[in-house]
Amino acid sequence: MAIDFSFPPEIEELRSKVRTFVEEIVRPAEARIAEREGDRKFLVGEIIKMREEAHKRGLWLPHMPEEYGGMGLGHVAMASVSAEAAKSGFGPFALNAQAPDEGNMHTLLHWGTEEQKEKYLEPLCKGIARSCFAMTEPEVAGSDPTLIQTRAVLDGDDWVINGHKWFISGARGAKFAILIARTEDDPEIPQAANSAFIVDLPSEGWEVVRDVATMSGSHNHCEIRIENLRVPKSRMLGGRGQGHKLGQARLGPARLAHCMRWLGQAEVAFDMMVDRSLNRFAHGSLLADKQGIQWMIADSAMELYQCKLMILHAAYKIDNKEDFRSEVSMAKHFVANSLGRIVDRAIQVHGALGYSTDTPLASMAQHARWARFADGADEVHQWRIAQRAIDAYKRDGNTKAATGGLPL
Ligand SMILES: Cc1cc2nc3c(=O)[nH]c(=O)nc-3n(C[C@H](O)[C@H](O)[C@H](O)COP(=O)(O)OP(=O)(O)OC[C@H]3O[C@@H](n4cnc5c(N)ncnc54)[C@H](O)[C@@H]3O)c2cc1C
CATH class of the missing domain: 2.40.110.10 (Butyryl-CoA Dehydrogenase, subunit A, domain 2)
Known part of the structure; x- marks a missing residue:
């Protein structure tokens, strides 16, 4: 059987290093930045420290080839890194793997002349330009x-x-x-x-x-x-008239990179939802014991499972140079909507606390809203997904190719 749902040990190790980096370095820095809101000099100093530490721990520039100072990870491996890094707002930035630079780096690597790469890509990779x-x-x-x-x-x-x-x-x-x-x-x-x-x-x-x-x-x-x-x-x-092509080539992997970061955010919200349900007591039992809350937990677990499978499969297709457009569209749509639903359920379980700004949930809900239309609105993705399903049926007499092309 060729199907293997595990990461190789070195990627598992990397994932855990990113998680530790976020917990030990990024979250405390974020808390200090929040305390000194508006102090730009302090912010820049904290960012520089986070980035130096990312360098020291061998976590810098995960998505770029080694010749540019990166780690040369493919998209599947990046899924593990980005989802962990994005559990904290500054995480991707600390690794120099944030939007829109990440997508611009891929674009310059693919389309840039040698001179353009030297002048524009290299400073981006070094983290001395945005x-x-x-x-x-x-x-x-x-x-x-x-x-x-x-x-x-x-x-x-x-x-x-x-x-x-x-x-x-x-x-x-x-x-x-x-x-x-x-x-x-x-x-x-x-x-x-x-x-x-x-x-x-x-x-x-x-x-x-x-x-x-x-x-x-x-x-x-x-x-x-x-x-x-x-x-x-x-x-x-790129050449004359290639702007649309370049935009699309950039946006495919960039959309999936968003999904990886949204997954990290959705997981944080889900963990918070379950944690709160285990610590809040009402009407004779913990929230976790109530069926109405369990439904929300179950729905979120099922959605996160689907998100993970979709992201990994779309990333696998990109890495293997297969046509990934439908899978990225489906992942973009599904993950963006799941993020909104899961964060909303987490707010519900937290009650007034969830609505307050004492937890990150309120801010996560606001940010989750743009996920449904930026980098391709829901309806545009649905239109393309439907088109491909209809085309597949006309061509093959069935819709298999439009549902991931999986061996099922
Ligand atoms: C936080 C954020 C960051 C962004 N960053 C950038 C950036 O760095 N660079 C950049 O260039 N842009 C950026 N954007 C813009 C983003 O890419 C656009 O918002 C997006 O492409 C949608 O375009 P629009 O806002 O003009 O909406 P419109 O194209 O006007 O669409 C509005 C709505 O119309 C509906 N719709 C559109 N087409 C169809 C269709 N075919 N069928 C059915 N319904 C349809 C959808 O419901 C859609 O939400 C950003 C946006 C946000 C919110």
């Missing part, structure tokens, strides 16, 4: 990148770019952006209209208008005005 990815625009549906209005026009050796972006995560303080803009007037297919550019930051013509405030506060998701921004030809990333 980056952002600028695709979404307020005026048109972010779900449909063929509608992008930001325009790049060739003028001598430069592209001149005009447009408007928003929700650009990490834009303030980023050393560069990967920017998607329309370059082709009459593409063969609508998906071939856009190209990607690397923009040095700060740059004349790139104005950070504001940090868009959200239901969970302001987290450096910025609105950007782009006016006559000049980008040298050599800063195009």
